[in-house]
Amino acid sequence: MDIRQVAKRAGVSTATVSRTINNHQQVRPGTARRVWRAIEELKYFPNTQARSLVSGRSRMVGLIVSDITNPFFPELVKGFEDAASRQGYEVLLSNTEYDSTRMATGVRRMLERKVDAVAIMTSEMDGSLTQQLAHRDIPMVFLDVGKVDKHVSNIRIDYALGIAQAVGHLLELGHRRIAFISGPDDLKSARIRRLAFLKAMKERGVAGDQSSIETGNHRIDGGFNAMNRILDGGWRPTAVLCSNDLTAIGGLRAIRQHGLRVPDDISVVGFDDIALAEFTEPPLTTVRLPRREMAGKAFEALLASLGDTSRMGVEYSIAPELIVRESTAKAND
Numbered sequence: 001m002d003i004r005q006v007a008k009r010a011g012v013s014t015a016t017v018s019r020t021i022n023n024h025q026q027v028r029p030g031t032a033r034r035v036w037r038a039i040e041e042l043k044y045f046p047n048t049q050a051r052s053l054v055s056g057r058s059r060m061v062g063l064i065v066s067d068i069t070n071p072f073f074p075e076l077v078k079g080f081e082d083a084a085s086r087q088g089y090e091v092l093l094s095n096t097e098y099d100s101t102r103m104a105t106g107v108r109r110m111l112e113r114k115v116d117a118v119a120i121m122t123s124e125m126d127g128s129l130t131q132q133l134a135h136r137d138i139p140m141v142f143l144d145v146g147k148v149d150k151h152v153s154n155i156r157i158d159y160a161l162g163i164a165q166a167v168g169h170l171l172e173l174g175h176r177r178i179a180f181i182s183g184p185d186d187l188k189s190a191r192i193r194r195l196a197f198l199k200a201m202k203e204r205g206v207a208g209d210q211s212s213i214e215t216g217n218h219r220i221d222g223g224f225n226a227m228n229r230i231l232d233g234g235w236r237p238t239a240v241l242c243s244n245d246l247t248a249i250g251g252l253r254a255i256r257q258h259g260l261r262v263p264d265d266i267s268v269v270g271f272d273d274i275a276l277a278e279f280t281e282p283p284l285t286t287v288r289l290p291r292r293e294m295a296g297k298a299f300e301a302l303l304a305s306l307g308d309t310s311r312m313g314v315e316y317s318i319a320p321e322l323i324v325r326e327s328t329a330k331a332n333d
Contacts, residue, residue, distance in 0.1 A: 061302060067219075079291050094110070107130075123190070139151040139301075141313070155318060165322040166287055170239045173329065178237055181230075181241075216242075219247075239331070269287070280327070284327045
């Protein structure tokens with residue numbers, strides 16, 4: 001089966017079939033429907049490699065994430081893939097595990113597969129690797145760590161706003177001894193959240209210093225261990241704000257194992273609002289990051305640059321939103 005038989009069945013030229021497959025705007029809607037009907041009837045599968053050679057485009061975009069086991073990222077991947085699919089693009093996924101070697105491997109695979117653009121949805125970035133993409137004029141969009149340039153865009157999360165909302169919520173409930181479990185120090189987003197916590201506490205005239213902060217790893221075990229260190233120390237908080245939801249889930253377990261109750265003894269707030277947060281016990285109060293909006297904006301930025309690789313990129317700002325559930329309550333002392 002080849003393109004000539006599709007053209008014959010649809011009553012059009014092979015050029016029209018090719019333009020239809022490549023979503024060319026010059027094809028009339030009625031003609032396009034006829035071509036796609038012929039493709040379906042003949043069970044024809046276009047040769048993507050041949051299409052790439054002819055068009056110079058692979059119709060494939062790369063997506064790099066940090067930790068596919070963190071529910072935050074699958075939800076982001078799904079939103080990105082949905083947006084790409086609607087425009088006829090495939091997604092080549094790479095998971096870095098916060099490892100620069102794995103990131104290098106992922107970038108190399110994308111260069112070998114000749115992706116048209118790359119979304120780097122991680123908090124870590126290797127300048128030499130992204131330079132390889134820029135050298136080939138491959139449009140890029142970053143999560144927080146990008147600097148807007150020619151065909152380079154950035155999705156900026158207003159972490160300070162989200163943290164301020166969470167701190168304000170706890171203060172309204174009467175909490176004054178508030179601890180914070182941070183993410184790894186080498187992640188920019190984790191550093192931003194930690195500084196935002198200290199700033200929010202200071203602006204509201206509440207004591208908050210490095211002694212009230214423990215460091216986790218953005219995973220459940222890191223949250224569990226960090227919460228144990230807090231509870232085993234001499235300073236007992238009435239509330240704990242966590243750098244992400246997995247950290248908070250680990251914290252919930254540590255609190256329970258110490259014979260304490262949430263929120264009666266300690267209130268807990270997460271960050272991200274992963275799907276699981278609604279189903280913890282108790283349901284987790286958290287700061288929602290709209291993954292579908294983030295993914296849509298990321299693909300939108302890449303698509304615009306694909307249309308004109310000489311254009312300047314853009315920066316999108318994403319505003320978090322506090323979601324109050326049952327893991328927070330009034331301070332009991």
